[in-house]
Amino acid sequence: MFKNEGEIKKGRPEIILFTGFLGSGKTTMLIKTIEMLAEKKRKCAIIINEIGDVGIDNRQMRKLGYDVLDLFGGCVCCTLKVTLEATINHLLEDCEDLDYILFEPSGMADPSAMYPAITNCGYDVNEIHNIFIFDPLRVDLYVNSLNKLFNDSLNLAGMVVINKIDHAAPGMVKDAMKMVKDTRPGIKSFQMNVNDGLTPEFNQALIRERRQ
Amino acid sequence: MYQKDFIPIVLKVKFKSEEPIAIEKWKQLIGDLFLGYAQRITEKGDCFIGHIKALADISEFSYIKFSCINALAGVNSEFHGELQSNCKINMVINSLVTNMSNHESRKLLNQSWLLTINQEENIKMQIEDETPDTLEEHHHHHENEPCPICENKHHIH
Numbered sequence: 400m401f402k403n404e405g406e407i408k409k410g411r412p413e414i415i416l417f418t419g420f421l422g423s424g425k426t427t428m429l430i431k432t433i434e435m436l437a438e439k440k441r442k443c444a445i446i447i448n449e450i451g452d453v454g455i456d457n458r459q460m461r462k463l464g465y466d467v468l469d470l471f472g473g474c475v476c477c478t479l480k481v482t483l484e485a486t487i488n489h490l491l492e493d494c495e496d497l498d499y500i501l502f503e504p505s506g507m508a509d510p511s512a513m514y515p516a517i518t519n520c521g522y523d524v525n526e527i528h529n530i531f532i533f534d535p536l537r538v539d540l541y542v543n544s545l546n547k548l549f550n551d552s553l554n555l556a557g558m559v560v561i562n563k564i565d566h567a568a569p570g571m572v573k574d575a576m577k578m579v580k581d582t583r584p585g586i587k588s589f590q591m592n593v594n595d596g597l598t599p600e601f602n603q604a605l606i607r608e609r610r611q
Numbered sequence: 612m613y614q615k616d617f618i619p620i621v622l623k624v625k626f627k628s629e630e631p632i633a634i635e636k637w638k639q640l641i642g643d644l645f646l647g648y649a650q651r652i653t654e655k656g657d658c659f660i661g662h663i664k665a666l667a668d669i670s671e672f673s674y675i676k677f678s679c680i681n682a683l684a685g686v687n688s689e690f691h692g693e694l695q696s697n698c699k700i701n702m703v704i705n706s707l708v709t710n711m712s713n714h715e716s717r718k719l720l721n722q723s724w725l726l727t728i729n730q731e732e733n734i735k736m737q738i739e740d741e742t743p744d745t746l747e748e749h750h751h752h753h754e755n756e757p758c759p760i761c762e763n764k765h766h767i768h
């Protein structure tokens with residue numbers, strides 16, 4: 400039913416994934432990233448998967464003037480596998496001059512669940528730029544209840560952004576940093592108040608991560 | 612607790628005032644309503660907030676976004692667009708909370724409104740009736756067709 404791009408296409412758009420639990424700040428981060436890429440005249444497509452019959456993030460993005468491809472539904476597990484693959488294939492076939500595909504999965508999603516859909520489109524796992532947004536206000540939740548989600552998310556990520564540093568107590572930010580270091584020593588990590596904009600270090604790291 | 616324990620609930624809300632109200636005031640008013648709602652959810656004891664967020668429509672390109680992940684951490688709100696005064700505002704709330712039914716969400720939101728609003732101010736809030744689940748919105752197939760993706764297993768509320 401859906402075309403499977405078995406072979407790797409040259410010059411296909413980069414994929415940036417914004418992962419993180421509910422309310423962590425994925426949409427905020429995605430918007431700042433588009434603004435940064437738009438300044439560099441890069442063409443981006445946005446895919447959003449939101450839980451609930453009516454989306455908030457897609458409405459927000461449209462009001463900001465962005466086109467969004469919605470993966471709708473209350474069923475993360477199935478829409479992500481089939482619809483995501485179809486959506487990426489559609490972009491690869493119909494939008495030739497695209498530089499980036501930015502994808503925000505639902506905050507409930509198991510980040511590993513969407514990888515097969517992306518690799519089925521011809522991408523290699525290493526080519527997927529996965530940014531894990533770690534809200535320090537969620538340290539307790541990750542430690543006490545969602546430890547597996549935290550480990551899986553961090554282990555798949557290429558970089559981690561500890562955000563809300565303007566809002567969280569300094570102790571929380573420190574604890575968050577320690578959790579990152581203990582679980583994935585050496586992973587590129589950034590601390591920021593995303594509402595104030597992405598840091599130059601982060602922007603450089605994201606652009607530098609670009610596939611040659 | 613697992614990620615999948617969070618139940619998605621959508622509430623469509625209409626606010627109406629006899630006099631035009633400045634955006635800053637709407638922001639504060641709805642922010643207070645939101646905080647009261649989050650506090651009531653938390654007080655129930657068996658509910659955990661994943662994310663409660665809302666978008667208040669100000670005009671085609673203007674909005675106020677509200678977000679709360681924890682009643683103690685407060686409510687985040689941000690306005691985007693041109694400052695203006697409005698008599699009417701439509702808002703969509705998307706709430707992901709454990710152990711919380713649609714019916715109960717409405718009840719708590721209504722309770723919070725009663726405490727938020729100063730009775731002398733002529734502002735009304737109305738929550739739209741529950742609409743039946745529209746399959747089309749989920750997966751873009753026709754309403755009378757079974758969902759080809761999940762065979763309708765996920766549309767049960």
Ligand SMILES: Nc1nc2c(ncn2[C@@H]2O[C@H](COP(=O)(O)OP(=O)(O)OP(=O)(O)O)[C@@H](O)[C@H]2O)c(=O)[nH]1
Nearest residue numbers: 421422423424425426427506562563592593678687
């Ligand atoms: N103070 C502060 N607030 C932030 C920061 N990053 C995000 N936020 C706020 O956090 C709230 C939630 O952000 P979203 O971007 O909607 O979070 P999300 O991860 O997309 O949420 P879901 O899609 O519902 O899972 C918003 O009100 C943001 O303004 C930050 O660095 N500092």
Ligand SMILES: [Mg+2]
Nearest residue numbers: 425426456503
């Ligand atoms: Mg979001």
